[in-house]
Amino acid sequence: MQQEKQFFGHPRALGNLFHVELWERFSYYGMQAILLFYMYYAMTDGGLGMDKAIAGGIMGAYSGSIYVATLGAGWIADRVLGAERTLFYSGMVIMAGHIVLAIVPGLEGLIFGLILVALGSGGVKAPVSSMVGSLYDNDQYRHLRDSGFSLFYVSINIGAFLGPLITGLLQNKVGFHYGFGAAAVGMGFGLFQYSLGRKLLVQHQSAPNPLNPQEKKQALIGLGMGVLVLVAVIASGFITLTNFKMVLFYSVLAIACLYFARLLTDKRVDSVKKGHILAYIPLFVCICIFWALFFQNFTALMIYFESTVNRMFGSFEFPEAWQPSMQSFWVIALAGAMSALWRKLGKNAPSDPVKFALSLIFAALTFVFFIYHIQSGSPMPIWVYMIALGVLTVAELMISPISLSFATKIAPDFFKTQMIALNFLGLSIGLTLGGILFGNFYDEANPLGFYYMILGLGLGAGVIFLLISPILKKMLRDVA
16 A cells, blocks of 8 residues: 655645645735834835824734734635635735735725735634644544644745845845835736645535525625625724724634534533633633733834834845844744653653643743843844843744644534634734734833833733633643
8 A cells, every 4th residue: 555645744734734834924924024114114115104003003914914814714715615725815915905905005005915815814823723733633643633723834935034034135225115015926927826725625616514595695785785784884994004003903802702602502512612712712712812922022122123223234134124134033933842851751741731721921021131231221132132132932832822722622513613713813913912012102212111011911811811721721631
């Protein structure tokens, strides 16, 4: 019997998903690396001349919107198109968004481009994670689930490493819109490469719980009414660029509560699964807090890198847009080692609740580097900045790939993709909250108080979750 082809000891289909995620993240992080600068740089420098606080708030709301879009994508994958086709078509929407950012100038191009990128990225996130999880449902690969998600996470960060290098150089040499264009080209290449291996995922090309004719009619009516309400709300001026982050935050918080209520009251969810979901609620809160801390890497730390860090490496000055690549370098360097560590430790590895709590503590400790250098009054050398990002990356690797794996483990069979979407709602709430914290409390002239606030939030929450982790571990004893 011919041995099944594998991808580094994992199912072969993981390779196809690895590569499409790599190029999707290349385009996303390549664009995001220059987005904040595009918004607050002066018009004479090719930017839009926005206030930094407003630009940071928009970054948070935009980032949070991506993960709200995973809800719709999860529903479409489960009820209409199937995960594989949802992923493929969403990639096309992402490419269209980058093209708009590249060719349409001003605020209009920013808004319409970001809407398309947010919808498309949301359409990729839940289906691709759900399909990765499904590769480990059989006994042959079940024990490799956490390792597989960590390997998959490497693809995200290879793309995140390469994207800013290209777009940052283009921004510096020829302008922002050429950088956005490079993101579109990267997504196009990823779609072409992915299309060559779609047959490996043919089982995901149909919806596992398709709509019946009556449900299709109700869905179309609901979609039409939703679009009309959204247009009316925007036209009325109720939602603006300045308040959108608060509207989004409370809306997503309400949606998450409704999702948990639905799962806990659904008769198809047995008592064991309900126990898992109850234990997941505090872990969901932990995810929200972590991403609020981590989001400052896209705002406060990027501004610090551009304005304060000594970016000289010998005679070469690092472009400001290369900051995300520096953090992604650490993920690439450390993800394999941490994946191997969890694999080697096996049953002796920390439980998922302990990993989540430690992620908050490590994320908080990142800001000690900045507090020290602000108090010392000396510019931070680039190598110290790199070490700080390394600490933040250890925190990220303790929660981000693990939370994806965890969500696929506790998901009811009828709710697989939507459970991934619910997990991503934690990112949406956290990233949006991070934008709110930055917009309301960050003072560029004196950022020390802001860094102390983030430090206290992370350490305090981390200790609390560490104390309750034995209770959560007991509730999750058969999965965590």
